[in-house]
Amino acid sequence: MCDFKTLEKAATGSRHTLARTLDSLGYNDDGLVPAIAQQYDTGEVLMLAWMNRPAIEESLETGRVCYWSRSRQQFWRKGESSGQVQLLRSMAFDCDGDTILLKVDQTGPACHTGRRSCFFVEVDGDKVTIASEPVIDPEELYK
């Protein structure tokens, strides 16, 4: 049974068990769910990364966002090498339970290129344009 079928019909304001909801998330074959990080006050979408259940639980426990790195196959405690941490302000799941929305307070740039947001390659007609400048030199971020 998919608990999200129940949740979508539940009354506004009703409360349900987190642990059971986490059981019901639509993890992919690698046990991962995509997580969108949005700056809580400005609404800027900063990045998308992936979480498994332990990363979700750690993020909720510590209040600092922890992802699962698919390339490194290990926990990715955002900011652990760059210092650019994400403080977790809220977490929500979508109607199907297969995406997470994190509202965060991002210290400095979210992007490994030193830009505030990862979404800097913008479509412009039959071209793309580089739409923002690094705010920190990436050499400084990872030295």
Add this chain to the structure above:
Amino acid sequence: MCDFKTLEKAATGSRHTLARTLDSLGYNDDGLVPAIAQQYDTGEVLMLAWMNRPAIEESLETGRVCYWSRSRQQFWRKGESSGQVQLLRSMAFDCDGDTILLKVDQTGPACHTGRRSCFFVEVDGDKVTIASEPVIDPEELYK
């Protein structure tokens, strides 16, 4: 060669070929990339769905967002059955070319439950709470 390695070092404001950028996206094994839909003026994150290259190209050509439905294995022209279309205001790719950010103008609710946003299951301590109300009865949306 991954073109995004080049793009991340390119000058702000520089322009590059869209077609080649689309060649370089990090499609998964099913040829899909996750796409975040954000209301362009309020910043609200509405939903996440998936696009293949033809869906990206159709969306850019028509100005109406077209996804690929993984459950139905067909194009999903947002609003084709509900009338709740998404007009595309801008499209951007992230630093790794494996996520798309769509800024859209959403007619009515984005969510099949009749809610404005799909992200209505919010974590609250050891519970989740249903954080928003349908703005339209889903029976009305799909009748």
